[in-house]
Amino acid sequence: MDIHAAVVRSFDAPPRYEAFDLPAPSDEDHAVVEVLAVGLHPRVRSGAAGSHYTSTGSLPMVPGIDGVGRLADGRAVYFVADDVLGPMANRTVIDTRRSVALPVGADVLKIAAAMNPAMSAWVALRRRVPIEPGQSVLILGATGSAGQMAVQVAKRLGAGRVVGAGRDKARLDALPEVGADATVALSEDADATAAALADAACEVDLVIDYLWGKPASEAMMALLLARSDRSRALNWIQIGSMAGPTIELPSVALRSANFRLQGNGQGAVSTRAYLAELPSLIEEIDNGGLRVNAQAEPLTEVERAWTTPEVPGVRTVLIP
The missing domain is CATH 3.90.180.10 (Medium-chain alcohol dehydrogenases, catalytic domain)
Incomplete structure (x- = not known):
């Protein structure tokens, strides 16, 4: 045909x-x-x-x-x-x-637009590292479409505090409207960025990373060095690589802290697990959540x- x-x-x-x-x-x-x-x-x-x-x-x-x-x-x-x-x-x-x-009468435009960018954070926080009520989350790359959606997803799934980090100032300034409690501007000044991340997000429980590359490597060290209790788990969930496909990570980052690095994507979570999450996510999108x-x-x-x-x-x- x-x-x-x-x-x-x-x-x-x-x-x-x-x-x-x-x-x-x-x-x-x-x-x-x-x-x-x-x-x-x-x-x-x-x-x-x-x-x-x-x-x-x-x-x-x-x-x-x-x-x-x-x-x-x-x-x-x-x-x-x-x-x-x-x-x-x-x-x-x-x-x-x-x-x-x-559902009958569902907005097909919204669902087609939102399912993919929302699914990465939704599955990450429900299947990869299930978020516990009140935990805090840093979204690295929060000014992208998926990152902006991740801010909303984290809040809807019970995050007590969400920090959004990104480069686009206008979009960064708009993140509080969708649930961000704090924002961090990522700049070319590595020292200033590290200090800002340490101040706003060193005590978070989870990081959802859409950037990878040099920004992720620098952010990891900034958070770990400023953490008050390095034995408290920090779960880093790698999803996107907008800033580069590889990182340089000192081995001390893994030895000196309870730092758990893992990814979320096709292969990291089974197709069956992804499919099991679709109805609840569709409901969230369709009801305006x-x-x-x-x-x-x-x-x-x-x-x-x-x-x-x-x-x-x-x-x-x-x-x-």
Whole structure:
């Protein structure tokens, strides 16, 4: 069956809207859905560029990692993309075992926009290192879309204090509106940044890190050196690498403190565990518990939408 989709034929070029062949469902667990909305997430961009660690290098491909669709019986579902075909198309094939029915009247735009950026922190704080009521959290990279969402998620899951750290001053200043109790500006002045982090966040229980690279390495040492009781656990959850793929970490950081470093992502948490968290997260988004700003763009204009700089704090959603 011919469909129309955003098709990647080169990792060096944005996808183009063109005809594509829709494979038939392979078994009873797979079904064709009419796609209603697909988020254009950073993870989608890295996959389409062949740079994500899960990339197979195979082309052509239809990008996307999740979406909202309508089954043949009329039910709307949120789905995690199948390995066969991405969701940036007017129709796609999904594994129904990796989908969740949406409440009647659910805002598909909000759900398509928010599930991916919210899921990283949601799963991290419920499955990777379950947060305890009243614990404090530092969000490193809080001025990005996922980081801003993580501030809200931490509060909704019971954090007593949330500190947001990032570079974008305007977005940093707006974080108290979504739940941040304190903010730290990350600057080129390493000493000033370390002092500010130590002052605001040295006693936190958890760190959610979307940056990695040099900012993470410097932040780790700043927090550990200023901590009043180094035997009290500090759980560092690495999620993104916006500032670089590697860090330099002195071994003393692991020997001189109760410092636990781990990641959260595909492979660190099972698919089953991720799927188990979807209904509760959908409910939070749909009932307004998590604020999201979405900008709808037609799928026919995917090439333009792909190359247009995103407005900070706004997630682009493609609508077939």
